[in-house]
Amino acid sequence: MAEAASGGDRLFRSIAAAKPKLVTGVPDGMLARTIMLCEASPDFPYIACAREEECIGVACGAAMAGERAIVMVQNAGLLNSLGAFATMGLRYGLPIVVIVTNRGALADPNGYDIEKREAFDAGVRPMARVFDFDAGDLPDDLIPAAFKWAEAARKPVILALEKRLGAEAAA
Amino acid sequence: MSELSNLPSQQDAIVAALALYPARPFAVSDIGSQTGWLKAAGHDPRNLYVSGPMGLATSVALGLAAVRPNEQVLAIAGDGALAMNLTSLATIAGAKPSNLSILLVDNRVYEFTASVPTPTKDLDWLAVGRAFFGEAQCLRLSELTAERWAGVERPAMIVADVAPAPGKPPALGMTPAMIRAEFLGAARR
Numbered sequence: 368m369a370e371a372a373s374g375g376d377r378l379f380r381s382i383a384a385a386k387p388k389l390v391t392g393v394p395d396g397m398l399a400r401t402i403m404l405c406e407a408s409p410d411f412p413y414i415a416c417a418r419e420e421e422c423i424g425v426a427c428g429a430a431m432a433g434e435r436a437i438v439m440v441q442n443a444g445l446l447n448s449l450g451a452f453a454t455m456g457l458r459y460g461l462p463i464v465v466i467v468t469n470r471g472a473l474a475d476p477n478g479y480d481i482e483k484r485e486a487f488d489a490g491v492r493p494m495a496r497v498f499d500f501d502a503g504d505l506p507d508d509l510i511p512a513a514f515k516w517a518e519a520a521r522k523p524v525i526l527a528l529e530k531r532l533g534a535e536a537a538a
Numbered sequence: 539m540s541e542l543s544n545l546p547s548q549q550d551a552i553v554a555a556l557a558l559y560p561a562r563p564f565a566v567s568d569i570g571s572q573t574g575w576l577k578a579a580g581h582d583p584r585n586l587y588v589s590g591p592m593g594l595a596t597s598v599a600l601g602l603a604a605v606r607p608n609e610q611v612l613a614i615a616g617d618g619a620l621a622m623n624l625t626s627l628a629t630i631a632g633a634k635p636s637n638l639s640i641l642l643v644d645n646r647v648y649e650f651t652a653s654v655p656t657p658t659k660d661l662d663w664l665a666v667g668r669a670f671f672g673e674a675q676c677l678r679l680s681e682l683t684a685e686r687w688a689g690v691e692r693p694a695m696i697v698a699d700v701a702p703a704p705g706k707p708p709a710l711g712m713t714p715a716m717i718r719a720e721f722l723g724a725a726r727r
Contacts, residue, residue, distance in 0.1 A: 388604075391601070415633070418629075424597025428603075431602065431721055432602055432722070458589050460715075
């Protein structure tokens with residue numbers, strides 16, 4: 368029997384299936400495998416940003432030209448970027464897909480992550496559509512579906528990936 | 539630095555930088571002064587007026603440059619704005635887009651905020667640009683001709699010392715929907 372793909376591999380395959388013109392991000396441990404696969408992909412550039420707010424800008428630059436762009440950051444990184452998310456992504460109605468590792472879940476209880484998650488719930492969910500997923504069990508059509516939703520809604524969409532109890536390793 | 543009274547206006551510096559290109563580049567301007575003066579310099583569908591946080595124009599321009607590799611892209615940033623997104627210079631230097639340049643207009647004040655001095659008013663922006671992009675890729679606008687600019691490898695940065703304006707530029711007069719629709723049309727041509 369073929370070995371099951373890791374969550375990181377499945378996320379990459381779903382990203383590739385959406386045919387983005389650009390992927391950008393700042394690493395998180397849960398995203399490391401996907402980022403390495405994106406960097407090696409001949410099908411789209413991966414732009415490694417020094418800071419998460421830049422990622423929102425980079426993706427919005429691509430989206431202003433009508434192209435599909437994906438951001439990958441940790442929840443604390445999106446919190447750093449809310450001004451850009453609001454004044455570019457929401458204000459211009461840009462259908463970017465933002466993949467966020469929502470650290471601090473019940474199965475991911477690092478002390479330094481707890482407040483990030485609480486701030487994500489308090490600061491991000493009221494202003495944007497967030498769909499939540501088990502990082503270890505991602506649907507194959509996740510990213511194509513996310514673009515379809517964002518393009519129909521004419522606004523960004525956030526996919527919050529978290530570790531769940533009893534699930535396989537996410538990365 | 540030159541005497542302030544001898545410096546060009548921000549609008550004139552933008553006009554001069556755009557004139558360095560044989561064909562109109564995409565111009566991505568930061569919110570506030572740069573957007574206002576870019577529009578005042580002459581509206582063009584290839585202008586992308588950024589409404590995001592100060593300093594984001596360089597990042598937006600990088601994304602645009604990545605998806606339009608056969609087009610030239612010029613990000614227009616003020617000194618106060620670029621200081622808020624200085625890390626974008628590291629990202630751009632790492633990404634090495636062969637079609638992206640930055641025009642840094644240095645008036646040493648936050649023009650849209652009662653002209654409060656910027657913390658970078660004494661910073662040597664030429665040295666900053668050269669640290670990220672190399673000596674041959676960061677030049678003063680006053681030293682450039684179209685011929686010389688054509689031979690400069692990208693990513694590159696142009697530093698323009700400009701005079702603080704006596705007032706704000708005219709209002710943009712465009713909604714986000716108008717900006718997006720018009721720019722989208724230009725970017726798809």
